Amino acid sequence: MTQLATNISIGRLSGYDHDFLLRLYEQMVQIREFEEGVKYLFLQGSMPGTIHQCQGQEATAVGVCSALNEDDFITSTFRGHGHALAKGLSMEEMLNELYGATSGCCKGKGGSMHMGNMSKGMVPAIAIVGGGIPLASGMSLAFKMKKTSQITACFFGDGATSEGAFHEGITLAAIWNLPVVFVCENNLYGASTRVDKVTRLKKLSDHADSFGIRGETVDGNDVIAVYEAARKAVEESRNGDGPVLLELLTYRRTGHSRRDACHYQHTDEKKEWFDRDPIDLFGRALTQLSGIDENQLEGIRDRITQQFEEAVVVAQKEPQPSLDELTTDIFA
Amino acid sequence: MTQLATNISIGRLSGYDHDFLLRLYEQMVQIREFEEGVKYLFLQGSMPGTIHQCQGQEATAVGVCSALNEDDFITSTFRGHGHALAKGLSMEEMLNELYGATSGCCKGKGGSMHMGNMSKGMVPAIAIVGGGIPLASGMSLAFKMKKTSQITACFFGDGATSEGAFHEGITLAAIWNLPVVFVCENNLYGASTRVDKVTRLKKLSDHADSFGIRGETVDGNDVIAVYEAARKAVEESRNGDGPVLLELLTYRRTGHSRRDACHYQHTDEKKEWFDRDPIDLFGRALTQLSGIDENQLEGIRDRITQQFEEAVVVAQKEPQPSLDELTTDIFA
């Protein structure tokens, strides 16, 4: 069984410079603040649509995306806010999108489930479970054919592993040795269905065996563990020794979507994972480093809260599309 | 690597009664005669449609179906003549079908790719690669829910293992412990594409790992090996210890379809497999048993040839459907 950290020992942080570590922290905090803020706005009724959020899973997005270059790409899912922020989309363009404004990253036409920004290395997220996996292989095929050194990191959930798209998409990447890292965020649930109800596998990374590729299961709430596993996988993929299937063990601290109260999650299980909150885990370790203290972290959090709040005020007033725009952007 | 027999030692045949062994032989011969006869009729131009044949693969169909009960079911593919004969469909009802006659097993509406007969335990074959796999799981689900002791043997090719249907269909059978045996006939090619071009696996039975089920690779040209592996898998499945994935290594002695000349098959490879023809292998072993001689085998072959020829004469004169029948059999 993969060791799940209840503590990140500071020994594991040596060798990283503080700026880098603080950036990881900041990105995780940014995701949490964004998601909590959005949840409030949504429940309050000011934000339209539906939402799928990733509180509790911040370390997966941040750990993986930190191992990518700017011109690398990611694919994401209906639960994509964290991935987007970690890949460099701004809270502003995302809030504007959520409010359906023309200044949103998809001009308001995409919405929460289709966040993306090509110039930042994120194609619009695919909300069909597993649907982004073949896409990711094709993107990496393009990189390989064009002989760029880019790679794709492809995010999906535990639930996606039973889709045909998972099987077919990874098969292509495997036989053509494509530069792609498949990132399975196993948060134990696909919607309300616990993962052990829908697979006999104890480790989802064992799926790698049927593609003849390397698989690895990692503690997805330990951002350093994720980063290190991702860096290795990214390197292998970039060198043509991939693809790799990473399984990141994590937990969703919030509903599957909208107002879901998660009655299907067991109390003990919740508690166990809440005690292993990725931001707390990492924050605690950081403050044990000489030169970083709680004040600094609080400063980061405050800064982000303020930025978010300002962005909301703006987003709520951003111009909505005119009716003409209903029929634009169909054909290139 | 799985041992591929160049010889079946008679020691392996002891313990089986001669009638049983001769029936295996007869069924294989029947398939071969049927396929060769049909090929001739097709090339001669008297038979309509297109054909996908299984010369060289007789031991897989016969070995597996001999391990089934009469009320067990099979699903099959575009290459289904052998499976059909082995499951008990008559040459007559199949020839009539191939000639498009109303007396065909599907009244002429199905054709070569959709042979089936419910009363003999074969649903119409599915010509969409992999498409029969989810069906088989569902059939076995019905058996389990109805608490019958039936099982399904689901035939498909090496090529089907990359389809989403393979992954999704077997996933269901695995998590619900369904009484089904998945039979992958690995004849080294999917159409003209060699299997090693489209998978990194050395053994397709390794796919079993990603479902958490048992997989086994067997010499598919050794009818006794197939029978024994199938019997074991059938028993496990029937007992609720399945499903099982069997990979049967075999080779297609004829074109993928119609007039395909198989220029993509290497000469050495062809020769190696032709030397391991399943009927020859088994026939040679049989004649070494005391009490069975070549004359007896020849008698079997002659009888079948004659039956086939008579059936062709009849089939060519069987009544064709009237035009009214174009619009019947749509709804039950």
Add this chain to the structure above:
Amino acid sequence: MAVAEITKRLSIAESLRQAITEEMRRDPTVFCMGEDIGVPGGWGGAFTVTLGLEEEFADRLLDTPIAELGFFGAGIGAAMMGMRPIVDVQYGDFLFLPMDQIVNNAAKMRYMSGGTVKVPLVMRAPIGATGRGSQHAQSMERYFIGVPGLKVVAVSNAYDAKGILKSAVRDDNPVLIFEHKLLYGSKGARAESGAVDATSEIPDEDYTVPLDKAAVCREGSQVTILSWLLMHHYSMSAAESLANEGIDAEVIDVRSLSPFDYETIGASVRKTGRVVIVEEGPKTGGVSAELAAGIMERFSENMLAPVHRVASPDVPVPFTPVLEDAYRPDPPRILEAVRKIIQH
């Protein structure tokens, strides 16, 4: 419904749930397969239709992996072996994934077996643009009409929903039922903003509603408005406004999308001579295309004006509410179309 019957007002989600419960009690071969349909503490499917049913039917509410091609195919297999499965997708948009199984296997199986196989499979799918962006929104009916061997129906109120689901379960053929997210009346965490009341009084007795009959929901003499699901409700409300303007519209809930009930539709068209079809979804290639063509072929001598189609523009469903609202036909657009056709 006779007045004496004991009735109860139910939403579509509730009446579907009742239908499933009653059919499962009546016939042990009926079972459900789908994602998140029977998880204790869960939602009863995406829109609460099977909520709580796992308590009574633990063995017949099968929560599947996310594998639509797989479990629709399994539904076909089980149906061929004598079970009567009810399978569903959480959003209609996902029907493309099992579409091969639906069209190539379920619908063709009887024909290609020469009439020897039966596939008594019920499929359910919610459709409708509801603030979720373009992959959880499109109208899917168009892709399944005219598929030989497949019956397609759409349920616009709770009474029909219950009766049609029962008919579908008892039918020996594959039946695809479309439902609309804004009509379910789902409650609690699964409530929908913009929902429309589609509740009905449900009699206590067992009843069925045929799969091949349209319903005249409002009689009128000057124009026939054809629609289904949400658009039927909008059409009814448009008809009220039209009445105030002195225009007498007949409103038909088409219900049977494949095959169509040309008897009921024809009787109306012969009477009014004018037809407006209202459809959610891009105009080009919609269900209305076949309806319009079919009506003009059959009843051209009765027509006083060409059939008029009110539908969405030819675009994917946009997320932003201002555009989504413009995408969805609404009562004002229906009014406008009717006024125009009346003047024709």
Add this chain to the structure above:
Amino acid sequence: MAVAEITKRLSIAESLRQAITEEMRRDPTVFCMGEDIGVPGGWGGAFTVTLGLEEEFADRLLDTPIAELGFFGAGIGAAMMGMRPIVDVQYGDFLFLPMDQIVNNAAKMRYMSGGTVKVPLVMRAPIGATGRGSQHAQSMERYFIGVPGLKVVAVSNAYDAKGILKSAVRDDNPVLIFEHKLLYGSKGARAESGAVDATSEIPDEDYTVPLDKAAVCREGSQVTILSWLLMHHYSMSAAESLANEGIDAEVIDVRSLSPFDYETIGASVRKTGRVVIVEEGPKTGGVSAELAAGIMERFSENMLAPVHRVASPDVPVPFTPVLEDAYRPDPPRILEAVRKIIQH
């Protein structure tokens, strides 16, 4: 074509092959992905279109596993990253497998990205009932028309095939090309019984044929016959017979199935006032439904008779030749329909 140009008579399979070759030479981002398309000693795809191309383009003819959802999806991904993939299915019937990728991803991507993404993907699919039974036979065009963001074309002769494939490759949008098994002119082991000559003189120069234009292939004044693929050839032959009867038919190869070219079609309808549409595939819900409805909406004041649709009955494709022949519309049925509409 100017007389001076050097031309050569090619089949559709050959002209498609030529188009692919020339486009791959012209643009290094063009590549092909499909099953059995580039295996040395193989067939060049199911109908010889890519035969031998692996010799010149070893790295750009990717033989895939049998995984249509996967490699169509991969095509989309590659297209988004600046490549111009050409993907194909061996039989159109298999398009249901990648349909989620085609409709939910390829077609919607530009819209849902707010116009920031391009998907220059070409998809090819052979259709037609050709003695193979019901899962290798159906007409698939109907399922893809009116999908916003997707262009759909059908090629009936070698000249168009080449020019349209080139346009599709150069287009920045997903384009789905339908081809007909009986029109390829595939040779050798892949020849088809019942094949119809669809060869053309192909000029030596680079040329394209637009994706959005119908072609008037025979001018006439009394009736407009609309069709595509095999039915277009049958319509041309029917028109010859009609001429002998003194009926002057205009025959249009619709070609652009989505969107339609109402300019060309409209000009003809305004002239003739009578329209017969001929389609292979079940009548209900076919492409003809939209064409008929669209024509009647746009040109009703010019119509002398309701649009008449000639199509297959609403059944899966039967295997037995006697029924398959009855399934497929043929020149006699076209003649009959035209005679009837002329008398209207």
